[in-house]
Amino acid sequence: PASGYPETEIPVSEREDSARIITSISESLESGDAGGAITRLREFLSANPNDPLLDRAQLLLGRAYFKNRELDQARLIFQQIIDEPHDREIIAEARYNLALVYMDQGRLEPALAIIELELIKNFEPVKRLEMTLIIGEILLKKSQQIRAIERIIKERDGLQEEERGLFDTRIVSFIDKGYNEAGLKEIRRLFPNRFPGDFAAIRLIERYNTRDEYYKVENEVRRFISNFPRHDYAARAKDLVSINKKKIRSHRFIVGVVLQLEGRLSYFSQRILNGINLALEDEEKVKEPDLPGLAIKDLEEDSGRLPQELDEMINEYRPIAVIGPLLSKDLESSAQKADLTRVPMITPSATSSLLPKKGKYLFRNAMTNRVQGAVMAEYAMTNLGLRRFAIIHPDDSYGRELMKVFYETVVRLGGEIIDIEAYPPDTNDFGPQIKRLKDEDLKKYGKLGEPIEQKGKGKPQREYFPGFEALFLPGDYDKVGLLAPQLAFHDIRGLVLLGTNGWNSEELIRIGGNFIEGGIFTDGFFMDSPDPVVRRFTGRYRARSGENPDIFSAQAYDAMMMIVGGIRAGATTGSALRDYLLRNKDFQGASGMTTFRPDGDVEKKPFIIQIRYGRFVQINSDQER
Numbered sequence: 001p002a003s004g005y006p007e008t009e010i011p012v013s014e015r016e017d018s019a020r021i022i023t024s025i026s027e028s029l030e031s032g033d034a035g036g037a038i039t040r041l042r043e044f045l046s047a048n049p050n051d052p053l054l055d056r057a058q059l060l061l062g063r064a065y066f067k068n069r070e071l072d073q074a075r076l077i078f079q080q081i082i083d084e085p086h087d088r089e090i091i092a093e094a095r096y097n098l099a100l101v102y103m104d105q106g107r108l109e110p111a112l113a114i115i116e117l118e119l120i121k122n123f124e125p126v127k128r129l130e131m132t133l134i135i136g137e138i139l140l141k142k143s144q145q146i147r148a149i150e151r152i153i154k155e156r157d158g159l160q161e162e163e164r165g166l167f168d169t170r171i172v173s174f175i176d177k178g179y180n181e182a183g184l185k186e187i188r189r190l191f192p193n194r195f196p197g198d199f200a201a202i203r204l205i206e207r208y209n210t211r212d213e214y215y216k217v218e219n220e221v222r223r224f225i226s227n228f229p230r231h232d233y234a235a236r237a238k239d240l241v242s243i244n245k246k247k248i249r250s251h252r253f254i255v256g257v258v259l260q261l262e263g264r265l266s267y268f269s270q271r272i273l274n275g276i277n278l279a280l281e282d283e284e285k286v287k288e289p290d291l292p293g294l295a296i297k298d299l300e301e302d303s304g305r306l307p308q309e310l311d312e313m314i315n316e317y318r319p320i321a322v323i324g325p326l327l328s329k330d331l332e333s334s335a336q337k338a339d340l341t342r343v344p345m346i347t348p349s350a351t352s353s354l355l356p357k358k359g360k361y362l363f364r365n366a367m368t369n370r371v372q373g374a375v376m377a378e379y380a381m382t383n384l385g386l387r388r389f390a391i392i393h394p395d396d397s398y399g400r401e402l403m404k405v406f407y408e409t410v411v412r413l414g415g416e417i418i419d420i421e422a423y424p425p426d427t428n429d430f431g432p433q434i435k436r437l438k439d440e441d442l443k444k445y446g447k448l449g450e451p452i453e454q455k456g457k458g459k460p461q462r463e464y465f466p467g468f469e470a471l472f473l474p475g476d477y478d479k480v481g482l483l484a485p486q487l488a489f490h491d492i493r494g495l496v497l498l499g500t501n502g503w504n505s506e507e508l509i510r511i512g513g514n515f516i517e518g519g520i521f522t523d524g525f526f527m528d529s530p531d532p533v534v535r536r537f538t539g540r541y542r543a544r545s546g547e548n549p550d551i552f553s554a555q556a557y558d559a560m561m562m563i564v565g566g567i568r569a570g571a572t573t574g575s576a577l578r579d580y581l582l583r584n585k586d587f588q589g590a591s592g593m594t595t596f597r598p599d600g601d602v603e604k605k606p607f608i609i610q611i612r613y614g615r616f617v618q619i620n621s622d623q624e625r
Contacts, residue, residue: 018044018053026060034068037061055081055090062097066104075101092118096131103138112138125159129167133174140178149175149187153196172199181207193227202233205240214244215296216261245316251293253567254317255560256343258309258324258334263301265326268552272348274545275556276323282540283564290567295319306330310337319343320577321563323556328352335359343574344581346563348555353401355601361578363600365559365591367524367551369398371604372500373405373474376522378413379608379620380470380498387415388445388468389498392433392483394475395422402474402500418444418468423479430483434490441467464491471495476502481511488515496520501551509614519611520619524591525551526607529618537590551591558589 021044029037041061045054062077078101081094095114102111112135119131132155139148152171156164175196179187184200191197201224208216221237228234248254257276259269276294283291295317297309306325313319314337321344325334328350335358338345346363347355355364380386389410393399399422407417419440421433438446445467451460471487473480480503487493499521508516527538527548537557541549549557565587566580586605587594593605608620 018048018051022053022057022060029060029064029067034064037064038068055086059090059093059097062094066097066101071101071105075105092121096134099134103134103141106141108138108141125163126167129155129159129170133170136174137178145179145183146186146190148178149196150190153191168195171196175199176203188223198224198228198231198233201227202237205237209240209244214248215298217241217244219298248293248295248317252290253292253572254295254319255292255563256310256313256317256319256322256324257294257296258306258313258322258326259296259298260301260326261298265301268326268349269298271550271553272323272326272556274541275348275549275553276560278537278541278544278553279557279560279564281544283561292320292564292567307333307337310334314341314343320567320571320574321346323348323559323563326350328354331355331358331362335362338362341574342578344578346559346581348559349552357599360600361574363581363596364602365555365562365594366602367501367555367591367604367606368602369401369500370405371524371602371606372522373402374409375604375606375608376472376498376500376520377406377409377415379520379522380496381410381413381415383620384470384496386469386496388418389415389470389472390418390437390441390468391420391472391474392430392437393420393422393473394425394479396425398502399425399474403472406472406474425479428479428482430486431490434486434492438464438490438492466492466495469496470498472498474500474502477505477508478511481508481516484512484515484519504609504616506616509611509616517611517614520608522606522608523551524604524606525549525554526609526616526618528616529607531618533588534590549590554590558587558591558594561589562587562594 021040025037025040025044028040038061041057041064044051045057045061048054048057051057058077058081062074062081065071065074065077075098078094078098082091082098086094095118099111099114099118102108102114115131115134115138119128119135122128122131129152132152136148136152139145139151152174156167156171159167175184175187179200181204184204187200188197188204191200201220205217205220205224208214208220218241221241224231224237225234257273259273260266261269261273273296280291280294295313297313299305299309310322310333313322322334322338323346325331325345325347326349331347331350331352331354334345334347337343338361339359342361344361344363346365349366350364351366351368353368353370355362380389389406391403391406393403403420403422407420410417419437421437423430423433442448442464447465447467449463449465451462453460471492473483475483480499484497487495497516497519499519501521501523503519503521504523504526512519525534527534529535537554538549541553562581562584563577565584566577569580571577571580581596582598585595591604592607595603597603607618609616610619611617
């Protein structure tokens with residue numbers, strides 16, 4: 001027949017109403033019987049090739065194929081309708097449905113082009129919003145979340161107030177379907193005082209509350225009340241905060257935690273929090289009866305609110321201890337509050353050399369540059385028997401402090417520093433520093449061999465024999481990885497290369513290759529250590545977080561474990577816990593052996609690590625640490 005559909009043995013009776021048949025088939029399709037709809041439509045089209053509703057039946061057949069996941073068949077039907085002379089409305093519907101087929105086939109660009117063109121032609125507000133939602137879905141598939149919601153809300157803003165209400169539920173469903181936590185935060189940021197920013201904030205609050213992340217609930221509620229003080233959800237939001245605070249206060253002991261979980265410190269803050277939570281989980285497994293609760297303050301970046309937040313935390317929760325602050329610049333204000341309230345504060349990350357002067361209740365469980373430099377020098381001289389050294393360091397605060405400590409320790413132990421050279425932190429060419437080092441060494445202990453004739457190389461070459469035994473390189477892995485081959489290029493070989501925690505990256509081995517082989521460095525954490533405490537911590541951390549731990553998570557873990565140890569030993573006040581921390585010697589933790597000095601600073605016995613056959617290997621034993 002002319003329609004292209006096969007004949008059927010069951011012709012449609014002339015007395016049947018075509019409109020009623022198509023309506024019936026449409027209802028069948030909507031109820032989920034796509035296969036049955038396809039059969040009936042093919043029968044109808046075959047028996048009625050000249051029916052006035054032929055185009056409607058063809059359109060419905062294309063939709064039925066689409067719902068039955070026969071996408072190529074659906075595409076052919078819709079394209080046929082577009083190519084043939086039909087009513088403009090029918091063609092527009094066919095193009096719209098063809099775009100949906102392209103979307104499901106992953107052909108996003110042609111799908112977007114079709115909808116954009118139809119949107120230009122269509123001035124009916126409801127239909128425009130429908131098409132804009134499709135554009136939003138396409139943009140989501142293209143990972144353009146921000147552009148998607150901005151496009152939809154711009155179209156929504158063109159509707160009348162009563163029309164908006166009808167489609168807000170559709171927009172809410174669109175957001176629920178396509179946006180994760182990060183996406184919700186972006187929506188909240190883009191629309192801070194209007195829809196759908198309020199909806200995104202509510203979803204975040206409810207998600208955090210379900211996960212018992214009370215500090216996130218409190219932060220979101222504070223922001224929500226500020227932006228939407230008269231919102232219908234405001235009362236519910238305030239109630240959640242009150243309920244959560246009561247849950248925290250129900251613990252006999254509370255530990256405060258001060259972090260910055262958004263902004264530039266978010267990476268470190270999250271790993272510190274992971275370490276703290278892991279310590280509590282480990283203690284929960286051994287049925288610790290007085291397991292402390294956590295009162296977490298998530299500070300806004302550079303808000304200057306740390307003193308106020310500490311005041312609020314201590315007044316409301318009366319914590320037995322606080323883990324924090326993170327930054328050295330916050331030590332002074334924290335120390336004052338710690339001394340005034342007699343609440344020990346343990347920083348798991350601040351490295352300032354001024355900490356011992358800040359207060360009696362301020363402690364540090366963090367690897368400092370002073371510890372690293374001194375330990376590396378002591379190990380080189382005591383364990384390796386080396387006496388003469390040179391130093392090439394980055395000309396920044398990190399490099400200068402490590403150079404100074406290493407130099408002082410070597411001299412104190414009776415060794416000698418032949419030369420010290422500094423390089424700009426952004427350089428990749430260390431030739432000038434290496435040449436000056438050779439010149440200085442040749443004035444003291446370095447020697448040049450007899451001239452050796454080399455064919456085609458002009459004047460005879462003289463081999464350089466360094467007068468020092470080791471070179472201290474307290475730089476980051478990317479610079480040290482480039483510096484090591486340049487030493488060989490300038491005929492400096494056979495030395496022991498020494499470093500610090502900036503080396504602790506597999507990228508060092510990739511960049512430096514054989515030139516870094518045998519190098520030795522120190523760090524406060526080594527996840528591949530054979531130490532059973534470290535192995536257990538690393539395995540548990542990976543299982544819980546799905547990623548490798550780092551020095552910050554290890555130091556925070558140990559800080560919490562020491563606090564719980566004090567509670568288990570009978571400390572019920574901040575003063576008693578402080579006394580316990582000062583008495584407790586050689587705590588064996590994930591970040592090495594830890595002892596607090598009387599001034600609250602830490603004595604660490606860190607890990608000594610060597611590069612052997614392209615791998616990092618710990619070379620100091622538990623006893624040495």
